[in-house]
Amino acid sequence: MGHSKPHRPTALVVEDDDIQREMLSLMLEDRNFEVLQCEDGETAALALKMKHPTLMVTDINLVGKMDGVDLAHYAQQQNADMRIIVISGRPLPRPLPPGAQFFTKPVYPTALLAATKR
Template identity: 60%
Template sequence: MGQSTPLRRTAIVVEDDAIQRDMIALLLEESNFEVIQCEDAETASLALKARHPSLLITDINLTLKMNGIELARLARMIDPTLRVVVISGQPPASPLPDGVTFLSKPVYPVTLLREATH
């Protein structure tokens, strides 16, 4: 008989800096997340609708039209229970949607994991 594998949670990481995106993804993968990496909010919004993740981590400043705060707002509209963490080197210029956590860069791995698994 085959062994059953524990269900892995899915996380979407949105960061236009490939090195930072890879580091966050690796950290989450080591904590048993399946990670979908996106470099812009438009791609992430499609992944949100298709994959129904339990976690979204997004930078505020992204390429293309939508920024991370707009993506966080959209994500919470799609799934009000979704855990959303917004990261940036600068404080957010506009208020964050209810239930969204802000972390300042540089983000420490322990802090990020605490928020991701909260």
């Protein structure tokens, strides 16, 4: 008889910088998240539809046509209960959906991890 693995929440990390994406992913994996990584909004939108993550961490500036703010609004339409964290080194270009959190870079790991527990 097989043993089932305990359910791990899924997080989606969307960042076009490889090093930052990997750093965020490792931090979340240490918190027992299964992590999906994307570098652009279009791929992330597909991951949102197919994998139904409970948490998304996205940069604002992404390669492709969709930026992180667009992606945050799309994610909330897909799952109103999803925790959404948006990070950027620049000010927000337009409002985020209600409940989404914004962090300026550099993001301190303790602040980001506290936001994932909401």
